[in-house]
Amino acid sequence: MPQKVRIALDAMGGDIGASVVIPGAVISLNRHPDTEFLLYGDRTLIEAQLAAHPAMKAVSRVVHTDVAVAMHDKPSQALRRGRKTSSMWLAIDAVKKGEADVAVSAGNTGALMAMARFNLRTLPGIDRPAIAGVWPTMRGDSVVLDLGATIGGDAHHLMALAIMGSAMARVLFGLERPTVGLLNIGVEEIKGGEEIREAAELLRAMDLPQLEFIGFVEGDGIGKGAADVIVSEGFSGNIALKAAEGTARQFAQYLRGAMSRTLLSRIGYLFARGAFKALRDKMDPRKSNGGVFLGLNGIVVKSHGGTDAEGFAYAVDVGYEMVRYDLLTKINQTLNRHGHTTLASASAVQEALS
Amino acid sequence: MPQKVRIALDAMGGDIGASVVIPGAVISLNRHPDTEFLLYGDRTLIEAQLAAHPAMKAVSRVVHTDVAVAMHDKPSQALRRGRKTSSMWLAIDAVKKGEADVAVSAGNTGALMAMARFNLRTLPGIDRPAIAGVWPTMRGDSVVLDLGATIGGDAHHLMALAIMGSAMARVLFGLERPTVGLLNIGVEEIKGGEEIREAAELLRAMDLPQLEFIGFVEGDGIGKGAADVIVSEGFSGNIALKAAEGTARQFAQYLRGAMSRTLLSRIGYLFARGAFKALRDKMDPRKSNGGVFLGLNGIVVKSHGGTDAEGFAYAVDVGYEMVRYDLLTKINQTLNRHGHTTLASASAVQEALS
Structure with missing residues (x-):
């Protein structure tokens, strides 16, 4: 078995947050047991979800933060308020620091792209993601x-x-x-x-x-x-x-x-x-859920904000496959x-x- | 009853030509009896169709031409070969000369737009159609x-x-x-x-x-x-x-x-x-058939090339309504x-x- 795929999740992202993100990750984990998770967000909310899913809990590490990017935040607002502190930023930053192989968020697209671009930067030869x-x-x-x-x-x-x-x-x-x-x-x-x-x-x-x-x-x-x-x-x-x-x-x-x-x-x-x-x-x-940000030094997957656990699982699957089959190396x-x-x-x- | 709506038809336009165009016009004529037609194209083919539709024949005048723009002609080719002679050009030219209120063609879009623009010119204040x-x-x-x-x-x-x-x-x-x-x-x-x-x-x-x-x-x-x-x-x-x-x-x-x-x-x-x-x-x-060329000194309606008589009738209807309710005046x-x-x-x- 090769190394596990390490997925950073913005547990606060999306219209619902942790109660979609964690159950969604559980579904994906069942399909890909060689996964482990870093979960960023409100520890109380996250652990309430993990309590119901011991197999998920066993492969997850929770990193607490109070700050969450709102679905209506403009990219500039999100960067100003949420840089270095928000669950979205921290998930991306885990990829930057090599602690995770991919970040998945159901948060707002503009903010996620702005943060991903700001933190991960574009690949050599690529100007725009x-x-x-x-x-x-x-x-x-x-x-x-x-x-x-x-x-x-x-x-x-x-x-x-x-x-x-x-x-x-x-x-x-x-x-x-x-x-x-x-x-x-x-x-x-x-x-x-x-x-x-x-x-x-x-x-x-x-x-x-x-x-x-x-x-x-x-x-x-x-x-x-x-x-x-x-x-x-x-x-x-x-x-x-x-x-x-x-x-x-x-x-x-x-x-x-x-x-x-x-x-x-x-x-x-x-x-x-x-x-x-x-x-x-x-x-x-839901089966087509999961937009992949391309052209950055790291992989970020965007889930629809309004999806349910089943839909979020597909976005996590996409992140898993991008890592397992070496998207960045191929690019x-x-x-x-x-x-x-x-x-x-x-x-x-x-x-x-x- | 106001004046009749005079519709110029490119009888050779579309994948099939006269055997769709004429029966299509007949359907539209039934819906709008205050219509008369100018039919441009091969007289033999057109009259064979009209023979089956006496009511249509009674309100139609046929203008013969041997030249037809092909569906695959490039706009420049169509203009070179078909200017002043093709059924498509003549239908548009009838609008230019005030003999018809609108031209309808199922011929190729690029050629139709090139000819319409070349012959009718854009409206004052409008650069591009x-x-x-x-x-x-x-x-x-x-x-x-x-x-x-x-x-x-x-x-x-x-x-x-x-x-x-x-x-x-x-x-x-x-x-x-x-x-x-x-x-x-x-x-x-x-x-x-x-x-x-x-x-x-x-x-x-x-x-x-x-x-x-x-x-x-x-x-x-x-x-x-x-x-x-x-x-x-x-x-x-x-x-x-x-x-x-x-x-x-x-x-x-x-x-x-x-x-x-x-x-x-x-x-x-x-x-x-x-x-x-x-x-x-x-x-x-078929019910949405009929693209209207806007921004020209005259009205031209483009029908899908692959439609049937029922579909072509909808394009003729659109032409009728644009005239009856004074599109150009309103613009x-x-x-x-x-x-x-x-x-x-x-x-x-x-x-x-x-």
Whole structure:
């Protein structure tokens, strides 16, 4: 058995806090017994939860703090009030100090990203971080990034996203050379802004061994599973994610409405309730919980703030897998191939192309 | 009875052409008998269709041309080959010459926009056109724009989109003062790029009588019906639309799969088939067919290329309503309030704010 995976949890994060975080971690621990936890937050609340879960208690260390970042705190407020003291900061700081391999928080995204960036700093060659998530598609899961960390960006930024996203797909899906597509408003070469067309040229010209660039993918290509990794700057990536979530909710509401409309449809529902359960499982947003912050010197996973223990467990699972299958090593290998960074050699290719 | 609405149809547009376009127009004519048609394309094909529809034939004039823009033609190719001769060009040109009130085509979007822009030119005060569509939401329909005509744009461009989109919502939904939201990656004031925050300040400061600005709307707010009009530059707008379409298709496929999985679920399906029919109706993408080109000296409506007659009829309906309820007058009224353009006075407001 290799070393245990050490996970730092912001026990105060999310709409509920410890009573979701601890039971969620317990579920994940059952799936991955080679885990141990550092729990940051109010000791009384945390220990009340641990009392009900002795197996979890046995692999956890509690670090008390009174300070918690609120869900509505602006990033600047959170940094001012919660730096060095809040449960969120301390969880990230455990990664910085090498006491934990990954931090997981259901706290507010802006604050978490600000603290992670401030404390962990970006990787050499990476200017701006990204958030990557798993998107269920018609042919399995895809990694989609950036889901909203960074607005805009040039061809190099998109190239960095492609490299980091493909490393994550190698970790999560066990693929040797994941396919990568650039999100665009058409698949023809002339479509999209200059930075996207440049990024496409670069990815094609460099032909990296760690990823297979397949060209542009439109918004409806994500759900089709057109590529293992879909790359976009953070504004459009976030809009795509939220628009898809909104449509899924809309569809679910219509379906509920339709099935309860008449006596016949209610009878039909009873017969088919196994099918509806399978459908609910397939569409369950909790299974895609866990946004991974990429581009930092350390791994931080963001859980939805409103999720339950089952959902939080999926975010902890994501953190576990990123560590167990060496996300950071895989990213750095691609960035630093042959002793100079891939992105620097991308500049040379770009000059040669122009 | 007021004057008839004169609709120019590109009878060769779309994957199928005349055998979808003419039967589609017939369906719309039944709903709006105060319509007459100009039909551009291959006379033999068109007249074969008209022979089956005498009521349509009675209100149609056929203008023959051999030239048709292909679905895969690039905009530049289409302009080179099809200017002054193609069925697409001639339909637009009928609007330019005042022989028709609106042109409808299921031909390729890039070519249609290039020709419309080249021939009709943009409205005074509008630099770049937009495509607007109707988006079914949980509380009725919303107008969403830009769905992909123009990538990027400054605060003035977003303001112009807000004005044009709200004019379209007044036409379609009969609202006095539609609510308008700016698509963004968060609802807080600090979110999004500079141009979006500036546009929000402008819209708030100007407080136009024709629209009620409600602030930022996230991607999942569109489906919730957060505003009557959702404004975005064309890249993100297109990504939102396609991501939502992809998710709807994915959900429909999952549902079909689930309902045919077991004997019980198939029995359930039989009982509930009325409910499923209602659901299909509600999700029917044909009902949202018809993208309106805004910002030009004339109205052009783009139908999906792959739709059937029922779907094409909805695009013709949209064209009819834009004319009948005076879209262009409503846009121009807002743009030219008090004898100087609203957008010019927006500049003054902007200076005062900064």
